[in-house]
Amino acid sequence: MVDLFTDRVLVKNNKDQDELDTEREIVLRLQNRILMLFFASAESESCQQFAPTLHDFFKQLTDEFYVERSAQLVLLYISLDQSEEQLENFLKELPKKSLFLNYEDPYRRELETIFNVKAVPTVVVLRPDCSVLVPNAVEEINRLGPDCYRNWHEAAELIDRNFIMKEDFEEKSMRSFSDPIRRLKYKVEDEKKKKKKKKGRGWGGGGGGDEGGRGKQED
Structure with missing residues (x-):
């Protein structure tokens, strides 16, 4: 050139x-x-x-x-x-x-x-x-x-x-900015789901024990 x-x-x-x-x-x-x-x-x-x-x-x-x-x-x-x-x-x-x-x-x-x-x-x-x-x-x-x-x-x-191109840069920047927030949101939702599952399992186990206890009293 x-x-x-x-x-x-x-x-x-x-x-x-x-x-x-x-x-x-x-x-x-x-x-x-x-x-x-x-x-x-x-x-x-x-x-x-x-x-x-x-x-x-x-x-x-x-x-x-x-x-x-x-x-x-x-x-x-x-x-x-x-x-x-x-x-x-x-x-x-x-x-x-x-x-x-x-x-x-x-x-x-x-x-x-x-x-x-x-x-x-x-x-x-x-x-x-x-x-x-x-x-x-x-x-x-x-x-x-x-x-x-x-x-x-x-x-x-x-x-x-x-x-x-600037629009590509801005799109990439917005993804970089929003990704941590999105991951945090999903993490919180996952934690809530896990707690619900644990609570559900605990209630089921306790319920079975109560029924067994009531059966013995009736006998």
């Missing part, structure tokens, strides 16, 4: 547009992660329609509001815009945690050729070793939403498998 962007400058889609311009910074950001290359153009109506879906998809996998731990996922916008102004406007539709290549960087067009991009929008999904996992994931993202990341995660064989 890192080899694709050696000696390149990746820019953060934040207010200051901070640059990742050293090999160390790029390695830390891309290593052992699935990379989504988003090829698009602001003048394309299809791209405009897909952008909110992609924004929500990425946010639900990386925002702590939705997940306990961010997915090992990087979104890199490869602009095919006709002007820098178009690029800047389209960046407003993308997540703040995404990255992009500068408009002046000719590598944008090289990547378009390398991955044989024929139409936009296109989302090329890459494994950490730079091999293609999904040539174009647009349809899959539209159809499955964040669930398709689970398939990517398994197929990419990432080292760290601690990713967990």
Whole structure:
């Protein structure tokens, strides 16, 4: 993954547009992660329609509001815009945690050729070793939403498998919280049943003795 962007400058889609311009910074950001290359153009109506879906998809996998731990996922916008102004406007539709290549960087067009991009929008999904996992994931993202990341995660064989959806975590936490209470409840109920059985056996034995005693008195 890192080899694709050696000696390149990746820019953060934040207010200051901070640059990742050293090999160390790029390695830390891309290593052992699935990379989504988003090829698009602001003048394309299809791209405009897909952008909110992609924004929500990425946010639900990386925002702590939705997940306990961010997915090992990087979104890199490869602009095919006709002007820098178009690029800047389209960046407003993308997540703040995404990255992009500068408009002046000719590598944008090289990547378009390398991955044989024929139409936009296109989302090329890459494994950490730079091999293609999904040539174009647009349809899959539209159809499955964040669930398709689970398939990517398994197929990419990432080292760290601690990713967990927040609803799964909460369900697990609730089970962990309620299990001791449930076990205590069953334990109390079992103790009550045992006491009833003992009491029943004691009454039966005593009753038999009384009957025997009364029989002797009558004789």
